[in-house]
Amino acid sequence: MDFLQPSSWQEALDIRAERPDAVPIAGGTDVMVDINFDRRRPGALLDLGRVAELREWGTEAGVVRLGAGVPYTRIVEDLADRLPGLAMASRTVGSPQIRIRGTVGGNLGSASPAGDAHPPLLAAGAVVEVASAARGARQIPAAEFYTGVKRNALEADELIAAVLIPSAAGPQQFCKIGTRNAMVIAVSAFACALHPDRRAVGTGIGSAAPTPRRAVDAEDFLAGELEGSGLWESRGELPETLARAFGERVAAAASPIDDVRGSAAYRLHSLSVMARRAVTWAWNDLRKAA
Amino acid sequence: MSTDTGTATTTTTTTTVPPGRIGDSPLRPDGTLKVTGEFAYASDLWHDEMAWGVTLRSPHPHARIRGIDITEALTVPGVWAVLTADDVPGENAFGLEHADQPVLASEFVRYEGEPVALVAADHPETARRAAKRIRVDYEVLPAVTDARRAMDPDAPAVHRPGNLVRHLRLRRGEENPTAPVVVSLDFEVGMQDQAFLGPESGLAVPAEDGGIDLYVATQWLHVDQRQICLALGMPAEKVRLTLSGVGGAFGGREDLSVHVHACLLALRTGKPVKMSYGREESFYGHVHRHPATMTYEFGAERDGTLVYAKAYVLLDGGAYASSTNAVVGNAGTLGLGPYRFPSVAVDAYGVFTNNPPCGAMRGFGCVQAAFAHEALMDELADTVGVDRVAIRQLNGMREGDLNITGQVIDSAAPVGELLQIVADFPLPPERGEGADPRSLPGAVNNTTHGEGVVRGIGYAVTYKNVGFSEGFDDYSTARVRLEMTGGEAVATVHTAAAEVGQGLITVEQQICRTELGVERVVVHPKDTAVGSGGSTSASRQTYVTGGAVKAACEAVRAAVLERAALALARPAADLRLDGEKIVGSSGEVLTGLAEVLGDDAVEETVEYRHRPTHAIDPETGQGDAHVQFAFSAHRAVVDVDVELGLVKVVALDTAQDVGKAINPDAVVGQIQGGSAQGMGLALMEEIVVTDGHVRNPSFTDYLIPTILDMPPMRIEVLEYADPHAPYGVRGVGEPPTISSGPAVAAAVRAAVGKPLRRVPIRPEHITGT
Incomplete structure (x- = not known):
């Protein structure tokens, strides 16, 4: 199994396009469990941990752009005012160790019906921003992102860049x-x-x-x-x-x-x-x- | 001794640095290492050039093996050996009480997860992949997965001649008793797992003499050795065991796991072979607590005084006997709790099914029964209009009473006092507005802000036998050596008694310091180079191995005084060993230990036995089956979100008689841990088995309590010495696991107002969905 470690977003997208057999990994709290149990054995792991822009969040025009690699701990610490629902959900994820590693991007990638981030994203009307080297970025409303049990709307050459979540206008x-x-x-x-x-x-x-x-x-x-x-x-x-x-x-x-x-x-x-x-x-x- | 502690931190009696004699709480040598992650567990075992062994297990609860093809597995590069039943050189059988379990399945597999083949390879992943290439041709057979069905005469037999492992029939008093008040119930207990944190692991190293050295995490080295010898066809001197770091046991390591398998692979490959289960395999790799189906009936006078009891207890033993026989013994002889019954009829059964094998787990048959008899005591109290504590005190055993097997309770039986203590503890404050969400059912999952939350209080009391019962020759061996090293007296204590995390090493040191007056006590690694230390189970080690260490120290002391007596030309009876000095009858120093010993060491090896126990009468169940009884009571306070069925245990307070607290901190630790384990069974811990298949073999879905589930505990420890036991000790480890769960279940019933006759109590049971 190859371990691919891009250091920029563009490099990550390029690798994604070249290696459709690669499984993207952020915190690893789902992927590593599957690998340890030999439930899947991908040709490569695409580690997004060194892509700095994925670990950032910012606001623009009342919308929070949450990088796919921002861990739950930071959501609880930084975004409880703007994204109270997601912060509450983040607080219930696993153990402190899991919250330090796990990310909303990972939750979306796994698309488990039990992922804690999904309900608040749906309630807030969030939009998932995905991108590919060939076609650039596109936006998918969260409600259309989940397509089946542990399946999502990502194309084989796409990665999740961010989630766009309107700052809470109400409780x-x-x-x-x-x-x-x-x-x-x-x-x-x-x-x-x-x-x-x-x-x-x-x-x-x-x-x-x-x-x-x-x-x-x-x-x-x-x-x-x-x-x-x-x-x-x-x-x-x-x-x-x-x-x-x-x-x-x-x-x-x-x-x-x-x-x-x-x-x-x-x-x-x-x-x-x-x-x-x-x-x-x-x-x-x-x-x-x- | 009274303590009020959290579960995460033990802020009990002051920790005493050396001397660390009995009654002190010296720091455990393994404590800091475990907290900092540096302790070497069996899973950390390593040997240069070692190979890794893995087990191929049956996917079926019941099947005939028509053939096994290992050809493809052998071709995997890096594979050293692939073994099947044909490669077992000795008898292909093991078992604690009956050798009925194959080392590797040959003709039949009888439960899901039964070992079928072994692979050794230079990497565990290679071994796992090779194992997947072993082709086993199974003819799937109908499985008996319901214990009641297994009792039917026409049910398929899991073993010949039939599915009955034991029927314990107990009769006492009137044959057809009647009473003005009769209450009854049915109760079910699910399958609990020991859930020790360090999965099964061991390293087998082939020796130059053709024998094998096995390093393994276990509970009883010598009973392992006996079974390994049988399977390998080797004499005991060729099969040497050394205990490696044990990460919890709770009964789950009484039966063999990796032991014979690792030895077989090591002997075949000539290489050291390590086997280490992951969490999922661990759920298949050890026995569990027996699920129970029970029907109880109590007859009483109108004031609540018990007249009779009838009880039917059915335990699902799973596919092999393991210790089902003894668990039935406990469920039968102790299954009515610490109460006085003039007339009794108990029928306890253990049966074979194609479910996972069940055997020893902390509380051993008493846990299941306690849920039933405590629920029925509450029912009786409510029926006759007597307070639930008072009815237990009214009927509670006292010293000198006969229990239901006709055995005299010949030391303290403080049932009434223990209940009074927990009843008198202050109640936790009522929940206020704006409570911390972590204090509410659901905690930060934010399911209630107080809506639907009802408080309930429950009580339970138990008694449990300490040590092995029903005539078992239950002994421990200790070797103690005293010598001068670098001008200092050093005692070395050598036993084979397993330290599984309970603190026996510290207890052995404390006893040596107390008896010999030395400060430095070296604990020899636990191995089979010394005689058996018996099992680390049945709450017996401080009593029995502690007794052996005490006796060995006494023998060493006597030998030292004999030597001094010779040198001083005085009778030994006039001499005492006081620290490193030999003193006379009026305390005058006569000589030093250094002078008496010189370069010699004094070493004594002693076998210690507790008073004998006896088999019970097969028709009536009467007899002196047990050596000692330990009592505890719990009061649980719970908040239940009755709409969502979620529970927060607010308080779980307890009182227990331990005879003598050899190490008070360790006693409190046992009580905290045992209470949490009992609470876990009441509320969440269950291996869910459907048609013989385990559905939740992981810590994702087999839930054990977290710090947000376990409240801080108030613990009162009584020390009523048992005059028959060394230092008056009474076993500590099991009673908390028995009385905590029924107290929690009672508290939930009180809050919810439903019968809730099954544990674990799930949200669905509370909400009726």
Whole structure:
């Protein structure tokens, strides 16, 4: 197995084009596990650890451009104000050691339905920026990025450059179920974001469908109800019945399976509870901010 | 001794630097090394020119092997040997109690993960790849994977003649007792794993005499040696074992793992061969705690006084006997807990299935039963309207009582006192507004800000036998040597008793210092050059090997005084050894140890046995089966998010009688670790087996408690000396694992208000989804 270590983004893209058999590796928290267990044996590893620009983040016009190689620890430390949902999710990733190594780019590359970063990216309306040497950069909305179980929209010659995430215009929440109180892979997860600027609601569901996905019907339902009842203006209390109905719609958007981590029924149930609670917390934060 | 400590830091009694006698807590020699990552575990073993061995395991729970083709594997460059059952020179069988398990499967495989072939190569990866090229022709057979089904007369037999490993029948008192109050329940316990952090590992080195030297992480060198000799067809003097760094055991290293395999490969290749399991293989490489199905019934007077008990306990032993026989013995003879029952009918069964083999694990049969009898005690308390602590105190054993096998409890049995201590501990404060999320169920996973969270409190009490029971000749050997080195008296203690992380090395040193008055005690590497130290299990080493070290020290001291008596022309009875001085009856210094010993060393080897135990009557289960009993009680306080089924253990406090705390810090460490392990079974630890296949052989999906799951503990240690035991010690390691889990389960039931008759309690059980 070759170990390829480009020191610039352009070099990385060139190598990617030449070596379709290479597996890109950032923190290695997924890839190395697979290699250690001999689940895959790629012709080469393409180590992106020396590509400095991947480890940077910046903001432009209210959008955070998060380099694909920024580790979770830095998201928690640097971006809890701009990207509260993603920061909350980052805090639940693995152990401290995993959070120091692991990256959002890696989560997107693996595209596991259980990846913790996905739900907040979906809820915030993030866009994945990918690039190839031949065709340059293109942007893929997160909701279109996940194409199947552990599959994504990347072409064979593309690498993930960054994620573009609008700075939070309103409260965001992230909740995750695990059967112990730390270091768990999500049994189910939910993220929501309130976008009072455009009177919209964002959602993201994790570990409860073949891919991370939005609960579009729940989003539209809640935004419409808030509109209809004048709550966007009044910032009145969120009726419990509304939060509950939202939770049920979130659960209805999922299509989970039974597995060793949890039953499908529990995943649906927990999603409805998490969605109800999370949207209530978010709405209360919005009221407080008013 | 009372301590209030966190689990991460031990801020207990002050740490005493030398002299470090019994009752002190000298620093462990391995402590700093383990914390800094420098301790050499068995997986760090290395030898120049060594080869690596790997195991090919069965993918099927039950199959006939029609043929094995190793040709392709042998062609892989770097491969030194490929071995199958045909290459086992001795008897192709091993087992702790019955040699029923093949070293390498020949005709049948009986569980998923059973070893079928071995490969040695110059790199572990090469060996693994070669193993994948071994072609095994399996004829898959129907598997018996349900213990109840295995009991059916028409069920396929895992072994001939049938699937029953043991039926323990215990009858006492009236044959058909009745009582005004009757409560009953069914309970199930899932399969727990020892989850020791250092996977199985060993290095076998062929010796010039044609024998083999094996360095291995294990719990009992001599029982390993006996089994290896059988399989290799070699005498004991040719098979020499040395203990290497053990990263936890908890029963999971009582059975053989890499031992014979590494020796076979080393003898075949003439090279040192190292075998080291990864985490996934480790789940297939050792036995687990027996899953249990239980039905219990208690009859009582209206005031809650117990009249009778009926219990049915079914343990799934998996594919081979291992220690199922003894585990059934415990589940049967101790399975009603530390209570007084006038009439008893217990039937405990262990059966073969095609599930993973089950055997020894900390608590050994008592753990499973305790979940049932403690849940039923709560049920009884609620039914008769008596407080849950009070009903246990009302029925709790006292010194002088007979237990259910008719054995007199002939030392302290402080059931009522232990319960009172934990009941009187202050309760943790109620959860306030704006609580740290880490203090809530779900912690930073942010699933609740207090919604749905209900607090519950639960109690449990247990007793556990210490040492081996039912007539087993349970002894330890110690060799102690005293000599002057560089002008200083040095004792060397040599036992084969395994240090598995519990702190036995320190205890041996403390006993030598106490008995001989020396400061410097060298602990000889643990090996088979000295007699058996017995098993590091059954909470027995401080008692039995400690007793042997004490006796050997006494023999050395007597020999030194005899020499002094000769030199001084005084009766030895008038002399005492005081540090490095020989003193007379009024304390006057008569001579020095240096003068008495000169260049000689005094060395004594002693076998120590605890009082004999006896087989129980096969019809009634009556008899003095056990040598000593250890008692503990726990109170658990939990916060449960009843809507999501998530649990945060807020407090897990305990009281335990240890007879005498030889090393108080180590005692507290055992209690903390044991309590965490019991709590793990109550809430999360389960090997999920479906149709004979293990579904979660990893620490990704086999969850063990983290620091955010285990609360700081309040621990009260009682020291009621057992007059029959050296220094009055009572085994420490197991009781916390037995009473903590049922207390946690009871607390969860109290919070949720559902029966919850299965552990681990999963979120689905709490939420009904």
